[in-house]
Amino acid sequence: MANILDGIKLSKQIKQEIKDEVIQYVNQGYRRPHLLALLVGENAASVTYVNNKIKDCQAVGFKSSLVKLKNTITEEGLLKEVGKLNETDGLDGFIVQLPLPKHINQERIITAINPDKDVDGFHPVNFGKMALGIESFLPATPYGIMEMLSRYKISTEGKQVVVIGRSRIVGRPMSILLSRKGNPGDATVTLVHSKTVDIPKHTRNADIIITALGVPQFLKADMIKQGSVIIDVGITKVEDFTSEKGYYLSGDVDFPEVSPKASWITPVPGGVGPMTRAMLLKNTLFAYSKEIKKQNK
Numbered sequence: 001m002a003n004i005l006d007g008i009k010l011s012k013q014i015k016q017e018i019k020d021e022v023i024q025y026v027n028q029g030y031r032r033p034h035l036l037a038l039l040v041g042e043n044a045a046s047v048t049y050v051n052n053k054i055k056d057c058q059a060v061g062f063k064s065s066l067v068k069l070k071n072t073i074t075e076e077g078l079l080k081e082v083g084k085l086n087e088t089d090g091l092d093g094f095i096v097q098l099p100l101p102k103h104i105n106q107e108r109i110i111t112a113i114n115p116d117k118d119v120d121g122f123h124p125v126n127f128g129k130m131a132l133g134i135e136s137f138l139p140a141t142p143y144g145i146m147e148m149l150s151r152y153k154i155s156t157e158g159k160q161v162v163v164i165g166r167s168r169i170v171g172r173p174m175s176i177l178l179s180r181k182g183n184p185g186d187a188t189v190t191l192v193h194s195k196t197v198d199i200p201k202h203t204r205n206a207d208i209i210i211t212a213l214g215v216p217q218f219l220k221a222d223m224i225k226q227g228s229v230i231i232d233v234g235i236t237k238v239e240d241f242t243s244e245k246g247y248y249l250s251g252d253v254d255f256p257e258v259s260p261k262a263s264w265i266t267p268v269p270g271g272v273g274p275m276t277r278a279m280l281l282k283n284t285l286f287a288y289s290k291e292i293k294k295q296n297k
């Protein structure tokens with residue numbers, strides 16, 4: 001039976017570390033770090049995520065703000081809002097919650113964010129730095145997975161890693177981070193996706209599998225080798241009228257059948273999700289500390 005990679009426990013530990021650091025700054029007379037979330041429209045999942053991020057900020061002693069915009073806002077209007085935030089003094093970082101309404105070009109908005117305030121690590125400049133191994137904001141989900149591997153002392157050196165899914169914010173950066181020099185890193189990474197011929201052929205050879213495709217129960221026991229490490233990024237709401245909420249959250253892994261065969265596995269919920277939130281706080285603290293150091297010069 002696999003050991004559980006407990007994202008709730010780890011994220012609590014990380015949040016405590018952040019909180020301690022904030023207290024030190026405040027005791028030295030500095031202001032608190034400030035994170036802002038920009039939310040366009042009223043997508044139920046997005047509202048929940050953003051509210052959780054605000055709660056996280058409060059828990060570690062950050063100042064937080066929420067800007068809500070109507071989903072009828074134009075692309076130009078949103079660009080103007082981003083431009084304002086780029087120039088706001090004392091705002092260390094902000095995120096534009098995704099997905100954006102269809103009439104807005106997401107790439108154009110992300111590119112308009114000041115890379116120094118891009119605590120999501122989504123701006124092409126930060127993506128480039130991430131790929132080259134230059135210090136920058138790392139996208140929170142892959143960063144959270146790196147932190148999880150590191151804190152559970154799961155070595156990736158020389159390991160065969162298969163990442164399923166090539167998204168801009170998870171699969172693609174994950175594959176790059178694990179192939180970089182260092183620890184975690186130094187892995188041999190295969191990135192598989194919707195056009196890959198015979199995904200199970202790849203996953204059966206993998207020491208570590210990271211699923212980020214959003215298809216409930218996609219990864220089955222016969223697709224993995226004995227003792228592999230399974231990291232499940234997928235989180236999909238599945239309708240279920242027998243449950244109290246009317247739905248349950250499903251990962252990309254068939255947990256009951258895969259977990260007996262794995263050595264380590266993340267649960268959903270309670271695995272990668274809480275780590276993602278913790279790493280957003282870490283990126284904000286990083287932006288803040290750079291700003292404070294600048295002011296001291």
Ligand SMILES: Nc1nc(=O)c2c([nH]1)NC[C@@H]1CN(c3ccc(C(=O)N[C@@H](CCC(=O)O)C(=O)O)cc3)C=[N+]21
Nearest residue numbers: 095096097098099120140269270271272273274276277
């Ligand atoms: N600009 C931007 N940055 C993001 O980082 C971003 C985004 N847009 N859009 C949506 C995705 C998704 N995402 C999650 C974060 C935390 C949980 C999380 O905490 N999940 C809990 C369960 C939460 C629940 O109960 O719904 C868990 O897995 O245990 C999930 C998903 C961040 N995203």
